[in-house]
Amino acid sequence: GENVEQHPSTLSVQEGDSAVIKCTYSDSASNYFPWYKQELGKGPQLIIDIRSNVGEKKDQRIAVTLNKTAKHFSLHITETQPEDSAVYFCAALGGSGGSYIPTFGRGTSLIVHP
Amino acid sequence: DGGITQSPKYLFRKEGQNVTLSCEQNLNHDAMYWYRQDPGQGLRLIYYSQIVNDFQKGDIAEGYSVSREKKESFPLTVTSAQKNPTAFYLCASARPGYYGYTFGSGTRLTVV
Numbered sequence: 001g002e003n004v005e006q007h008p009s010t011l012s013v014q015e016g017d018s019a020v021i022k023c024t025y026s027d028s029a030s031n032y033f034p035w036y037k038q039e040l041g042k043g044p045q046l047i048i049d050i051r052s053n054v055g056e057k058k059d060q061r062i063a064v065t066l067n068k069t070a071k072h073f074s075l076h077i078t079e080t081q082p083e084d085s086a087v088y089f090c091a092a093l094g095g096s097g098g099s100y101i102p103t104f105g106r107g108t109s110l111i112v113h114p
Numbered sequence: 115d116g117g118i119t120q121s122p123k124y125l126f127r128k129e130g131q132n133v134t135l136s137c138e139q140n141l142n143h144d145a146m147y148w149y150r151q152d153p154g155q156g157l158r159l160i161y162y163s164q165i166v167n168d169f170q171k172g173d174i175a176e177g178y179s180v181s182r183e184k185k186e187s188f189p190l191t192v193t194s195a196q197k198n199p200t201a202f203y204l205c206a207s208a209r210p211g212y213y214g215y216t217f218g219s220g221t222r223l224t225v226v
Binding site for chain 2: 031032034036041042043044045046049051089093094100101102104105106107
């Protein structure tokens with residue numbers, strides 16, 4: 001089955017810096033890659049996603065890039081703000097067998113220092 | 115506003131008791147899911163349902179049960195057979211196909 005590795009597990013940045021979280025996946029057939037943000041005590045929220053026919057997608061300060069050859073995708077947050085502090089999860093789905101069940105990474109705790 | 119509602123937010127259970135966590139959505143989503151999250155851990159799939167009156171076991175179904183009698187509702191029962199039930203439980207729903215989840219706000223279950 002699919003395996004998703006996410007790094008780093010913890011990321012500490014100063015306000016205004018950029019943050020990058022990386023995920024690798026194992027199933028080359030996976031075709032949909034969502035990212036979720038989970039604030040303390042709340043459920044995760046979908047913040048951006050990318051499909052395999054696209055190499056990059058942006059939404060204001062966040063962007064996601066996908067390298068299908070290398071089987072990795074990354075979340076980029078520019079001009080970080082304290083409210084960006086949260087746990088971020090990547091996921092991959094659509095792999096062999098066409099499963100609609102995502103395989104999640106283990107999460108990255110992002111801390112933005114004012 | 116459309117969304118997914120989990121209740122209660124906090125739940126305390128005595129050992130040996132069954133408890134039921136509620137999950138209701140008004141998004142008209144066909145698929146619904148239950149995940150367990152332990153401190154510092156990722157998301158582990160308990161059960162999922164892609165259509166009314168049908169559901170499938172996930173990776174950690176032992177000690178849990180579900181029903182899907184209505185499209186809008188997917189309650190999770192944590193039975194006394196679950197040896198370590200203290201955790202944060204998340205319900206999610208999704209449209210058919212490759213789309214992201216909408217998650218509820220979670221229920222924190224504590225065994226006392």
